[in-house]
Amino acid sequence: MMALASPSEIAPPPPPVPITSTGTGIANLPNQRHKIVAKNGANFTLMVCGESGVGKTTFVNTLFTSTIKEPKNLSKRRLRQPPPKTSQIQITRAELEEKMFKVKLTVIDTPGFGDYVNNRHSWIPIIDFIDDQHEKYMRQEQQPCRKGAVDMRVHACLYFIKPTGHTLTPLDIEVMKKLGSRVNLIPVIAKADTLTPSCLAKFKQNIRDVVTAQNIQLYSCPIESDDDSTTKRNVNIMTASPFAVIGSTQDVLTADGRKVKGREYSWGVAEVENDEHCDFRKLRSLLIRTHMLDLITTTEENHYENYRQAQMETRKFGSPRSQPSENAKFKEEEEVLRKRFTEQVKGEEARFRAWEQQLLSERDRLHKELESQSDKIKDIQSEIDNYYYSNQRDSPRTIRK
């Protein structure tokens, strides 16, 4: 059951931390890598997905308003009201710059799934989109001139989990498995302000257990570092996963007079950028400060490479390659057909076995019948024999013979 956190369960907030467009800390990237990437600037693409109405668009807007002054496509008016339902994939771009280091940030907001009659296929366009970007990049790479190549491969995908307080749903498990094998998947608990701290801690543990049991592949960042404080910070960030977030673009006034982004309740304010209230700051830090480069590198070296290799294998053996947009759909249909076929075969096998069993018991019955009939015949035969024997003994004719 969802329960509002009571004021007694929310710890007093730490002092406010100002976030500005130059406060993203990208220049803290390890020096050599920083130099390499800084030459051209980096492209970083983030995707959000999850069930309908879980707070994805609000989160994207919160991330932008707390990080960048004026993101493209994001008017002030749009930020004042709750976002309308997202009906198609929506792309917002912004540029982050710090100490001459540029990052072109692209955020992909996706329509929520789970509210259709047919849930099974409503997330397929998201998987298609991810595969499509790998495919487009691979084709561009094969061209003689690769200048101006467009790269929208997804470097991190935030999967929003409904704050039910229970565990992952079968739909979550199914979609997370598909995503985890394609992108750096980061689980996020939406609307953390609707759960009490103890309920949230239990929920996080339940999710971790299911992720392990179901073998769901999540992004795991390198934790060890030469510098102890960095290692400590990395441990601190990763132990927070799944990241609980509160989304809000509204400025509200706290009891102690601070103006913060948050959600107002009769008992107080749930603050977006308060580590005691949620993990928003940890998640933002992982994405655009501490692990952005690792997310980009692992996408290139693991996920893109897996896709490229799989495609090359398919082509090598000469089977006609389908478009990635068809792949997921095709695979899905193939899976359904395979399941149906297996079920039919199983059904037929069971029917055959029952029939075989029936025949065997009929055979046994007939054997027994045959045995009893032959016993009867034997009895009759011996009766006849006895009869003849006694008759022959008593007959004078027989004696004469």
Ligand SMILES: Nc1nc2c(ncn2[C@@H]2O[C@H](COP(=O)(O)OP(=O)(O)OP(=O)(O)O)[C@@H](O)[C@H]2O)c(=O)[nH]1
């Ligand atoms: N309590 C609470 N409500 C939230 C939070 N984030 C968003 N909401 C509310 O949840 C509702 C849905 O938010 P959206 O951001 O549109 O959700 P969405 O996942 O983008 O929805 P779709 O586009 O339909 O998939 C809105 O009324 C938001 O104000 C949160 O952190 N806490």
Ligand SMILES: [Mg+2]
């Ligand atoms: Mg939306």
